[in-house]
Amino acid sequence: METDLLIIGGGPAGLHAAYVAASNGIKTIVVDESFSLGGQLRQQTQRLTNLPKQFDSQIGITLMQTLVERLTDLDVTILSKHTMIGTYKDGRIGVSNGQRTIPISAEKVIVTTGAAEEAFVFPGWTLPGVMTIGAAQIVMNREHVIPGKNAIIIGSNDFALEVGKQLIENGVSLQGVIENEDQLIGCKEETIQFLKEAGVPIYQNSYVTQASGAGEVEKVIINHNGSEKEMEIDLVCIGKGLTPILEPFEILSCDFAYEKDLGGWLPQYSTLMETSTASIYVAGNAAGITNLGAILLTAEIAAISVAESLGRQCKEEATEKRELLWQELYHLESADSKAKFHGRIKLMREFQDNVDIQLSKLFNMSVGGV
Amino acid sequence: MAKQYDVVVIGSGVVGSSIAFHLSEGGQKEILVIDKDYPLSGTSGSTQAWVWVHNKTPSWYGELSMLSAELYPFLERKIGDVEYKRTGGIAPFFNESDRESALRLAEKQAEVGIEIDVLTRDQVLEKEPALSPNIAGATFSKIDGNVNPFRLVELYIRAAKKNRVQFSFYNPVIDIKRDKGIFEITTKKEVFRAKQLVLAAGPWTKGVGKLLGVDIPVKQVRGQILVTEPLAPLIKHTIGGMRQADNGEVLIGYSKEEVGYDRRTTLDVIQDTAKMAVEYLPDLAKANIVRCFAGVRVIPNDGQPILGEIPTIDNAYVAVMHSGITLSPLVGTVMTELLIQGETSIDCDKLRLDRFSEFKSYV
Numbered sequence: 001m002e003t004d005l006l007i008i009g010g011g012p013a014g015l016h017a018a019y020v021a022a023s024n025g026i027k028t029i030v031v032d033e034s035f036s037l038g039g040q041l042r043q044q045t046q047r048l049t050n051l052p053k054q055f056d057s058q059i060g061i062t063l064m065q066t067l068v069e070r071l072t073d074l075d076v077t078i079l080s081k082h083t084m085i086g087t088y089k090d091g092r093i094g095v096s097n098g099q100r101t102i103p104i105s106a107e108k109v110i111v112t113t114g115a116a117e118e119a120f121v122f123p124g125w126t127l128p129g130v131m132t133i134g135a136a137q138i139v140m141n142r143e144h145v146i147p148g149k150n151a152i153i154i155g156s157n158d159f160a161l162e163v164g165k166q167l168i169e170n171g172v173s174l175q176g177v178i179e180n181e182d183q184l185i186g187c188k189e190e191t192i193q194f195l196k197e198a199g200v201p202i203y204q205n206s207y208v209t210q211a212s213g214a215g216e217v218e219k220v221i222i223n224h225n226g227s228e229k230e231m232e233i234d235l236v237c238i239g240k241g242l243t244p245i246l247e248p249f250e251i252l253s254c255d256f257a258y259e260k261d262l263g264g265w266l267p268q269y270s271t272l273m274e275t276s277t278a279s280i281y282v283a284g285n286a287a288g289i290t291n292l293g294a295i296l297l298t299a300e301i302a303a304i305s306v307a308e309s310l311g312r313q314c315k316e317e318a319t320e321k322r323e324l325l326w327q328e329l330y331h332l333e334s335a336d337s338k339a340k341f342h343g344r345i346k347l348m349r350e351f352q353d354n355v356d357i358q359l360s361k362l363f364n365m366s367v368g369g370v
Numbered sequence: 371m372a373k374q375y376d377v378v379v380i381g382s383g384v385v386g387s388s389i390a391f392h393l394s395e396g397g398q399k400e401i402l403v404i405d406k407d408y409p410l411s412g413t414s415g416s417t418q419a420w421v422w423v424h425n426k427t428p429s430w431y432g433e434l435s436m437l438s439a440e441l442y443p444f445l446e447r448k449i450g451d452v453e454y455k456r457t458g459g460i461a462p463f464f465n466e467s468d469r470e471s472a473l474r475l476a477e478k479q480a481e482v483g484i485e486i487d488v489l490t491r492d493q494v495l496e497k498e499p500a501l502s503p504n505i506a507g508a509t510f511s512k513i514d515g516n517v518n519p520f521r522l523v524e525l526y527i528r529a530a531k532k533n534r535v536q537f538s539f540y541n542p543v544i545d546i547k548r549d550k551g552i553f554e555i556t557t558k559k560e561v562f563r564a565k566q567l568v569l570a571a572g573p574w575t576k577g578v579g580k581l582l583g584v585d586i587p588v589k590q591v592r593g594q595i596l597v598t599e600p601l602a603p604l605i606k607h608t609i610g611g612m613r614q615a616d617n618g619e620v621l622i623g624y625s626k627e628e629v630g631y632d633r634r635t636t637l638d639v640i641q642d643t644a645k646m647a648v649e650y651l652p653d654l655a656k657a658n659i660v661r662c663f664a665g666v667r668v669i670p671n672d673g674q675p676i677l678g679e680i681p682t683i684d685n686a687y688v689a690v691m692h693s694g695i696t697l698s699p700l701v702g703t704v705m706t707e708l709l710i711q712g713e714t715s716i717d718c719d720k721l722r723l724d725r726f727s728e729f730k731s732y733v
Binding site: 085086087088089094098101103250251253 | 637640
């Protein structure tokens with residue numbers, strides 16, 4: 001197959017990039033390993049705030065429908081149930097459905113493979129009933145199965161607390177949030193308030209010493225402020241956070257950098273969202289763990305850059321659009337975490353000489369913490 | 371003042387670590403091993419880890435491999451369980467016309483004590499029923515096997531540390547000078563001094579040699595390896611190009627490419643390798659590949675190990691070879707003899723660096 005643009009990953013970043021690119025007359029293929037598009041939006045029942053201004057505030061599932069439906073009349077080919085498995089010597093990318101491998105020759109590639117969840121490890125962590133917080137949400141909202149009756153959550157980031165709230169709303173008894181630090185990591189007041197009113201105990205300075213049971217988790221021992229406490233638990237949700245998925249970038253020979261606030265190791269990229277390998281772009285959580293607004297905006301920046309390099313947008317127009325998008329990204333991302341945006345700037349500065357010149361039109365690079 | 375050692379070994383892969391361990395057994399030398407990275411992050415950690423003997427030619431090379439394979443059980447008594455398994459090795463051929471050369475191989479190898487059976491199709495299929503009926507026959511020897519390379523290198527290092535060998539990791543060597551017969555080795559972290567110096571840097575040996583002013587004639591060759599999902603027991607022997615690990619995964623690899631130090635895999639080779647594997651073992655057509663990785667191996671320009679003194683530089687030694695896993699027990703043993711006594715118990719003349727007519731030294 002031949003195409004102008006190949007997008008690896010049909011989550012929010014991939015779908016939005018496909019829309020922006022195809023709207024500029026770019027022939028696009030989107031590859032996704034799942035049978036349906038939308039990625040992690042498919043189980044997000046909570047209202048999404050901090051979306052770019054072109055989107056109304058809405059829940060993840062409806063946003064997914066919007067992102068998919070508006071591709072209908074565009075030159076976008078969807079290859080679902082296909083996974084990128086490697087590259088050929090001539091640069092073509094091989095995608096496979098497990099039976100057949102299709103070589104795709106693409107002028108440009110945007111990799112939007114998102115993130116993977118990390119796990120806390122403790123004795124018994126492989127027992128059925130122990131899962132990541134994201135898996136619990138998939139089981140509950142996508143498969144419509146209650147993942148357990150008596151649950152604890154390990155970790156207290158905003159996403160973990162949000163899914164904790166959803167567990168309670170679905171009738172699960174949430175018997176504790178176990179946090180190693182001396183305060184909650186998450187800061188969404190609304191969710192914290194909900195959990196307090198629901199009477200969920202918050203165990204700070206605590207960790208799980210072990211989970212045990214016959215064939216599945218039945219009992220958990222936690223260490224709370226130095227003393228042990230035994231709990232009857234059949235669902236342990238681990239919410240340690242996300243880290244960018246790197247394999248596609250390794251295969252594509254991209255250089256990496258480490259930015260703790262963006263989730264650890266990630267590909268280096270420029271203000272165009274282009275990686276160290278020419279014509280390979282990155283967007284979404286793969287470019288640093290962030291909120292949905294920033295996920296969509298990085299995708300749009302990448303798509304505009306692709307349009308420019310394929311001659312579908314003139315330089316002035318593309319530059320102006322990118323500036324506006326970077327500005328919006330700054331505001332949306334900083335609302336959640338200034339450190340993340342600082343991490344991005346640092347990453348780009350190390351990769352690209354003229355980041356300050358490019359971005360100083362947008363932000364005062366010395367004032368306001370940027 | 372830079373710390374001075376009796377011996378500094380550059381490279382902590384299977385070869386360097388084995389030399390350090392064997393040297394440390396005597397207890398009279400102060401030894402340091404320097405590695406630019408961490409053990410198993412390079413060649414020794416990206417191998418099928420065969421202990422492979424029977425069709426190594428010329429026969430003196432086969433003999434060295436056999437002697438080394440014979441040392442493995444003794445090595446395990448000293449450093450612990452490295453999961454060495456003498457599975458027996460099968461090298462199939464697909465044309466009856468290859469039987470002639472198989473018989474000649476068996477005859478030649480018998481002269482040095484390597485026992486090879488040349489099998490008919492039925493005999494092969496009796497040993498390995500999953501092999502394709504399209505094969506015409508195979509050479510077989512009991513001496514071949516494999517080992518767990520991760521345990522092997524780790525246990526060499528652990529045993530060496532017990533004998534007070536010191537290791538300096540994540541520490542590339544930047545420069546090597548000589549000052550009144552003592553080597554001065556400048557690394558990223560500090561400067562070390564050494565009375566004797568051993569280059570055992572695998573695919574990086576050429577670069578390290580340059581620092582010393584000698585050209586070590588070796589090439590870097592990439593091999594891509596496919597790993598299947600864990601499968602029910604399918605093959606028992608180490609078979610030309612593949613073996614099944616204890617956990618059921620089948621490792622498959624045939625490719626050799628000169629592409630410099632590039633650890634990427636390519637779908638071209640992955641697909642060719644998979645096709646080849648299915649020709650040998652038709653059942654693999656149904657297996658899923660879960661992982662592919664590439665290792666960059668070192669191959670001396672004439673294919674044979676380079677082992678011994680660097681002729682133009684007193685007290686400098688080199689140990690670089692393709693089959694480091696197979697040869698490491700023997701190489702550690704003879705290098706120890708050479709460094710301590712100045713001579714080896716077996717004849718290693720054919721392995722000398724100055725066998726290369728193009729051997730260049732700038733010193």
